[in-house]
Amino acid sequence: SAVISQKPSRDICQRGTSLTIQCQVDSQVTMMFWYRQQPGQSLTLIATANQGSEATYESGFVIDKFPISRPNLTFSTLTVSNMSPEDSSIYLCSVARGGETQYFGPGTRLLVL
């Protein structure tokens, strides 16, 4: 497995603002992903963070709302832009090291007022 950290662990934000979430891994990984888990629901994949190129977004998620960066093999950021209360959720990064198994970070709990 890998040691994964996320910052911030939680935040309360005002609508219309943006929040950038960081995901740091202790060693190089092949794949990094961003998920959303809305209250009482399962995980939904937002996008795959590609190193050195644009992220690959899933249906229903767009770059203008969720810009993602991945400058190297151990770090990625997800920005939640122009937030509304509907964006209140847990945001999780996950990593895979060459294989298909994904390991999750501790998550960022976001509340938008």
Add this chain to the structure above:
Amino acid sequence: QKEVEQNSGPLSVPEGAIASLNCTYSDRGSQSFFWYRQYSGKSPELIMFIYSNGDKEDGRFTAQLNKASQYVSLLIRDSQPSDSATYLCAVNMERAGTASKLTFGTGTRLQVTL
């Protein structure tokens, strides 16, 4: 639409009993299957993965896969109160060997009672 289905529960079992968690998936071409445990307020934690038909055992946990029936299950033997959590089934519906893009079920909440 590719789907993974689980009974939301709660599934209540007495301490020491076997808990049986089930999952069905829609894409017959799916190649790899994962079980995650998620405690309340925590992130998912990998328990097991299985690729081949049949059983795979790891300690008190056994994963069972039947690709013909598009069915995967997780058995927990000698259930403990610490096993009380939500169990998420995840399926890689991409081609084998491609980047893992997991589709998650909604999870089954397990309660182990004293």
